[in-house]
Amino acid sequence: MQEFGDFANIDIDKLLKTADGQFARMEELQKTMSTVVGRAQDEDGLVTAEYAAEGLRELDLHPKAMRLGSSELAEKVKQVVRDASEDLQQKISEAMGEVFGEEDNPMRFIKDPDAALEQVRSAEAAYNRTFEDVMGELDRIRRRLDL
Numbered sequence: 001m002q003e004f005g006d007f008a009n010i011d012i013d014k015l016l017k018t019a020d021g022q023f024a025r026m027e028e029l030q031k032t033m034s035t036v037v038g039r040a041q042d043e044d045g046l047v048t049a050e051y052a053a054e055g056l057r058e059l060d061l062h063p064k065a066m067r068l069g070s071s072e073l074a075e076k077v078k079q080v081v082r083d084a085s086e087d088l089q090q091k092i093s094e095a096m097g098e099v100f101g102e103e104d105n106p107m108r109f110i111k112d113p114d115a116a117l118e119q120v121r122s123a124e125a126a127y128n129r130t131f132e133d134v135m136g137e138l139d140r141i142r143r144r145l146d147l
Contacts, residue, residue, distance in 0.1 A: 025099045032095045038088025040080045047076045051084035 038051040046065040050058035059081070065073055093107035 029095060029099045033092065036088060036091045036095065038084045038086065038091060040083030040087055042076050042080050047073075047080045049077075049080045049084040051081065051088045053088075056081060056084075 033053065036052065037057065039049070040051075041048045044064075046062045046068070048058070048060040048062075049056065059077065061073075061077075065076070068076070089107070089110070093110075096107050
């Protein structure tokens with residue numbers, strides 16, 4: 001009889017409890033994501049922005065901001081919106097890190113797409129090896145059964 005290695009020793013109850021815990025954390029993450037807001041303000045306090053999942057939520061201009069030239073004000077607005085967006089991304093990354101752990105946090109691939117590509121290549125290689133092993137085993141079975 002063929003051994004199943006570690007698969008024969010899987011604790012199903014533990015596996016199910018772990019999965020239930022992950023689902024509960026994912027539900028909590030979904031709730032958190034709907035309330036996360038990135039905020040930023042320029043150094044002079046003239047432009048303030050809030051950025052959320054739906055995009056720019058708030059943009060407040062202090063009355064003194066109207067004294068700035070149009071290009072200077074536009075640059076301040078663009079920078080504050082970028083900063084608020086980055087703040088949102090950081091908060092999302094932290095929330096996902098709490099759920100997945102820092103090592104498995106999918107947000108890390110945003111800053112390092114090469115690492116994501118490397119994981120895809122690694123998964124593809126593992127799949128190819130497994131496929132070849134299975135096909136080889138099926139071929140051996142076919143030969144043994146003289147099919």
